Amino acid sequence: MTDTSKADMTPACTCLRFRKAARRVTQIYDxxxxxxxxxxTQYGLLGHIRRFEGIGIGALAEKLVMDPxxxxxxxxxxxxxxxxxxxxxxKDRRSRKLNLTRSGSEKLTAAKPGWRAAQxxxxxxxxxxxxxxxxxxxDQMIEDLKE
Amino acid sequence: MTDTSKADMTPACTCLRFRKAARRVTQIYDxxxxxxxxxxTQYGLLGHIRRFEGIGIGALAEKLVMDPxxxxxxxxxxxxxxxxxxxxxxKDRRSRKLNLTRSGSEKLTAAKPGWRAAQxxxxxxxxxxxxxxxxxxxDQMIEDLKE
DNA sequence: TGAAATTATCTGTATATGCATCTAAATAGT
DNA sequence: ACTATTTAGATGCATATACAGATAATTTCA
Numbered sequence: 001m002t003d004t005s006k007a008d009m010t011p012a013c014t015c016l017r018f019r020k021a022a023r024r025v026t027q028i029y030d031x032x033x034x035x036x037x038x039x040x041t042q043y044g045l046l047g048h049i050r051r052f053e054g055i056g057i058g059a060l061a062e063k064l065v066m067d068p069x070x071x072x073x074x075x076x077x078x079x080x081x082x083x084x085x086x087x088x089x090x091k092d093r094r095s096r097k098l099n100l101t102r103s104g105s106e107k108l109t110a111a112k113p114g115w116r117a118a119q120x121x122x123x124x125x126x127x128x129x130x131x132x133x134x135x136x137x138x139d140q141m142i143e144d145l146k147e
Numbered sequence: 148m149t150d151t152s153k154a155d156m157t158p159a160c161t162c163l164r165f166r167k168a169a170r171r172v173t174q175i176y177d178x179x180x181x182x183x184x185x186x187x188t189q190y191g192l193l194g195h196i197r198r199f200e201g202i203g204i205g206a207l208a209e210k211l212v213m214d215p216x217x218x219x220x221x222x223x224x225x226x227x228x229x230x231x232x233x234x235x236x237x238k239d240r241r242s243r244k245l246n247l248t249r250s251g252s253e254k255l256t257a258a259k260p261g262w263r264a265a266q267x268x269x270x271x272x273x274x275x276x277x278x279x280x281x282x283x284x285x286d287q288m289i290e291d292l293k294e
Numbered sequence: 295t296g297a298a299a300t301t302a303t304c305t306g307t308a309t310a311t312g313c314a315t316c317t318a319a320a321t322a323g324t
Numbered sequence: 325a326c327t328a329t330t331t332a333g334a335t336g337c338a339t340a341t342a343c344a345g346a347t348a349a350t351t352t353c354a
Contacts, residue, residue: 013262014269014282015169015176016191020212021285022162022169023341024292029162030342041310044163058332065167067312072334074310094319094332115160122161125291130284135161137277138168144272145171170311177312188340205302214342219304221340241302241349 025122032118036111042078043115045071046108049084049098056095065142083107172269179265183258189225190262192218193255196231196245203242204233212289230254 029040038046048060057075061068075098078084083104089095100108123131176187185193195207204222208215222245225231230251236242247255270278 012266013187013191013194014266014278015172015187016211017282017285018165018169018172019188019340020289022165024212024289025162025165027342028292039309040160040162041166044160047160056332057334064163065171066310068333069313069335070311077309089332092320092332094317096333119159119161122288125288126284130288131161133280134284135164137273137281138164141269141272141277142167142171145175166310174312186339203302213340215303216305216343217341224339236302239302239350241347243303 028121029115029118032114032121033111034114036107036114038107038111040115040118041074043108043111045074045078046083046100046104049100050105050108053099054097056089056097058095060098078104175268176262176265179261179268180258183254183261185254185258187262187265188221190255190258192221192225193230193247193251196247197252197255200246201244203236203244205242207245225251 026040029043033040033043044064048063049055052060052063057071058068061071064071066074075084075086079086081103082101085099085101086096087099089097126134173187176190180187180190191211195210196202199207199210204218205215208218211218213221222231222233226233228250229248232246232248233243234246236244273281
C-alpha cells in the first residue's frame with residue numbers, strides 16, 4: 001500500500017502535459033508565422049473559413065472544440081485586418097455567416113510556407129510513427145470526449 | 148504530383164490538434180476542480196510549489212515550459228487568495244522565492260479528489276496503452292524541443 | 295574598482311480561453 | 325395567433341499566454 005495523501009501527483013497530470021505541449025508547439029508555429037503577422041490560431045481560422053465558406057460561429061466553434069464566445073473574440077483581429085467578413089444570414093437573422101475576403105485568402109496562401117515549415121519541424125521531432133500515432137490518438141480522444 | 152497550393156491543410160495541423168486537445172482536457176479538469184474554486188493551472192502551480200519549496204519564478208517557469216511573465220501573472224490569483232507567498236531571496240535580491248502557505252497546502256490536499264477524478268476520466272478514455280504511450284511521446288517531444 | 299554585460303522579475307499591450315448573463319430571433323405548444 | 329422555450333450570438337468578467345521593453349541587482353572584466 002502506497003501513501004498518496006501528500007505524494008506529488010503533479011508530474012503525472014495529463015492535463016498539464018497537454019498544456020505544456022500546446023504551449024511549446026504553439027510557440028514554434030507562431031514563430032514561423034510571425035513574418036506574416038499571423039498567429040497559428042488566426043491561420044487556422046482562415047483555413048477553416050476557406051474550407052467552410054458561409055459557416056456560422058456556433059458550427060465552426062464546434063468543429064474547433066472551442067466555446068462560441070471564444071471564437072467570437074478570436075475573429076476580431078481577423079475582422080479588423082479585413083481578412084474575414086461576418087454577414088447576417090437571411091435565413092436566420094440571429095446567425096452570421098463567415099467568409100474570407102480576397103485579402104484574407106491571399107494572406108492564407110502567402111503564409112502557408114511558414115505553416116509548412118513548422119509542421120515539418122514537429123513531424124521531424126516526433127518521427128513518422130509517433131506522428132501518425134499521436135494524430136490518431138488525439139482525434140479519438142477528442143471524439144470520445146464529445147458529450 | 149499533388150497540387151497543394153490551395154489544399155486544405157487545416158485538419159492536418161498538429162498544433163491545432165494539440166490546442167484542441169488541451170482545451171477539451173482543460174475543461175474537464177476545470178469542471179472537476181470547480182467545487183474547490185481552483186483551475187487546473189492553479190492546482191498545478193500549488194503542486195509544483197509544494198514539491199519545489201523556495202523555487203524562483205524563472206526556474207519554475209522553465210519546468211512548466213512557460214514564459215516567466217506568464218507565470219508571474221498566473222501566480223496573482225494564488226497570492227490574492229493567500230495560498231502562495233513570494234519572498235525576496237537574500238542570496239539574490241532580484242529573485243523571489245515561492246512558498247505555499249498553510250492555507251495553500253490545505254487547499255491542494257482538499258482538491259486532490261477532484262483532480263484524481265478528472266485524471267481517471269481521461270485515462271479511461273485513452274485506455275492504458277494509449278495513455279502510457281501519450282505520456283512518453285509528449286515528454287520526449289518537449290525534451291527534444293528544448294533549444 | 296567601475297563600467298559593461300547579464301540576469302530576474304515586472305509592466306504594457308495584445309491575443310486566447312471560457313463561464314454567466316444578456317438580447318434578439320426562431321420555434322414549439324396551446 | 326400568443327406565449328413559452330429554445331437557439332445564435334454578443335458582452336462582462338476573470339484567467340491564461342507571451343513578446344517588448346523597463347528596472348533593479350548581480351556578475352564580468354578591463
